[in-house]
Amino acid sequence: MENNTATLGAVGWIGTGVMGRWMAHHIVPLASPLYVYNRTKSKTAPLVSEGATAVDLPKEIAEKCRIIFTIVGHPSDVEAVYFGENGLLQHAQEGTIFIDMTTTKPSLAIEINKAAKKIGCDSIDAPVSGGDVGARNGQLSIMAGGTKESFEKILPFFQEMGKSAVLQGPAGSGQHTKMCNQIVIAGTMIGVSESLLYARKAGLDGETLVQTIGKGAAGCWTLDNLAPRVLKDDFKPGFMIDHFIKDMGIALEESKNMGLALPGLALVQQLYIALQGAGEGSNGTQALVKALDRLNSTHLWN
Template sequence: MTKDKAIGWIGTGLMGSPMVKHLLNAGYKVNVQNRTKSKATELIELGCTWFDTPAEVAANSDVIVTIIGSPADVEECYFGQEGIINGMKSGAILIDMTTTKPSLAIKIAEVAGMHGAQFIDAPVSGGEVGAINGTLSIMIGGDKAVADSVLPLFETFGKNIVFQGPAGSGQHTKMCNQITIAGTLIGVCEGLLYGFKAGLDLNTLLQSISKGAAGCWSLDILAPKIAKGDYSPGFTVNNFVKDLGIALEEAEAMRLSLPGLALVKQLYLSIQAMGKGTLGNQALYLVLEKLSNLNKN
């Protein structure tokens, strides 16, 4: 993929903004659109061109990337009156990097193909830290040749880029990722809570357990935040609840029982009920701590 191709980017939030900066630093021309224009101000000042609607971005871009909110947001962005499908040029490549429903990815691929465009689903893992550092893991579904053609774009902000299979496969892989994180994170939080109640220094504790068999991304990145009471989001509770809901819905469609995932989702719903849905997903510790205090009483 040559750098004379115009990139359209829709979604300039916690993840999207640093990803666009990597593209700019690599010399790409980027058109941007976001539901809230103020969140794109810095990117516009850095040289991005603003368009008011997804359709306008699509009409002025060769490759259009979306990384937005919920499946409903993605559906509207692609199929709405001012959506991408109504504005894109024949031969365009569409890339959805949002974590959304595999079935929606398949639908977009089919409709895009009917209009002479190509689509790949490419959700990411690594959170805001990975986006800033350019080390995201990217899981790709769609046509292999199309995925290969945009590999230089992915390489500006990703390090572990793996093609998984046909349309929807990237999203299914992301569901596996989120299911694994959910189970891992409850173990991390319960381990830290146990350590705290036992009178251990959490940072010293982490020096031991993060380097042994328990070692994982959540221990390396999220556990130190919990130890210092930092619940700022690299990935919010609200977004995680959305992802876990998709995973449970897909599992039900496959007649698959995932009781651990169901439990973790209920705990995250409790965090939302506490009014803390905008915190990082490490805030799982807070609800477990609250339950511990209730048991003590």
Template structure:
């Protein structure tokens, strides 16, 4: 059994911690607001009042926070992870962040005798609850092999994509595929409504066919029910798309679909929808 620390227990992090606890591992958690971790503490997790406390005695330290600036803060501030880490520990950042930051963390960790992986995930709140997340990893193979049994507790597709930063690049590819697909899902359902069809019946017909996608099957019904609560926050999705655009620009790659999606989600952010789920894009059309 490993001693694990988990920093950041939001929509997805909480479900991931539950899977790790159920496997019998000792888990210490830290989040900015302790009340958000109450259910995990009741389930057997231990509370760390500071990041420094969370890092002590952990074999593996997972982080899953909101923004790259949050990652910078928890890893590099004076009372952060790297300042308090010790030789042999492994840090695993599951935040969707920039490839350059993943490389920066790896170098700093190695200087401390620690190891690191960048391991963003896909599958949303449903995948986290069901333990079926897709986990995209960057880092050294020997480190990946050490952590893989823990990944298997909450992921069903776990792939080492390459060196540090490769997991984040893979997540950008994932977000690009979702971005334009979400536009297609919304437009398909709005079209069905305008044509006088029952959109739920339309979903029954098109979801199993060539148009099928995770977003269509899982978020389409939420759109029709008016359920825009977050499985994944709009503000975080827009952050991801902006990172993807920066990386594309650095590679001189023109991605018009990405730019369209960014414009639509920026409009939703301006309307106060940042804390809604990404399926709130449906409201743009309605």
């Protein structure tokens, strides 16, 4: 596909955390120039060293750029970035395309889209899956909601960040797709965690186990990428428990609104909430094994 980015001017990026820093890194060659913002300004330093310019407020991004990516923490952070006094929508140039890659409420994505259209702009909700490894390696799966026209303009950027970028439907559809993704991950995570707990209690070698069952029907991303971390007692975040609890809460809220009961998801959320209450909210989602370990009083993990 022809690269359409050259005619769209400067590019802005808001949110340079664990994933955003790497996602922005991949689009540096396409952005001329790239402006970046993060609440903790020091986290923009790696991108500044690559040629990006750090700014002090989101509105400065809006005043300079007509393509703006955001990936922040919670729906309240998204609201502040877009609707706040120094936010994007109050200071945007006509024709700007906003791309929110935060996992947030589908209803908020629709609200942003409506507000953007009122000022002659457009928006795409484009949450991702793949964790810190996928972000670093440019191997994310990107789930987009919005118009085909805007999606195709932004696609060259998505192709630098991910191995897959698919337009799921109108505004909000990307977020709904991400909720489906998180529901699968929650179920997979408890399955992998219970398997590792069982294996350690039975005296099996964990690495041999993972290599063996990963070649059969149990094979999955969680087994390949997170189980090895658990076996090494590595609970550093690729994706934080605090953020996953937020995602599961959104999925359960949306499910309730649609008249759906998702008891498996609700159970996993409660286990993660117990970990959060024990001060482990900043650990990675693979720490779920600790909740099961404590539930069984087996003391196999610290």
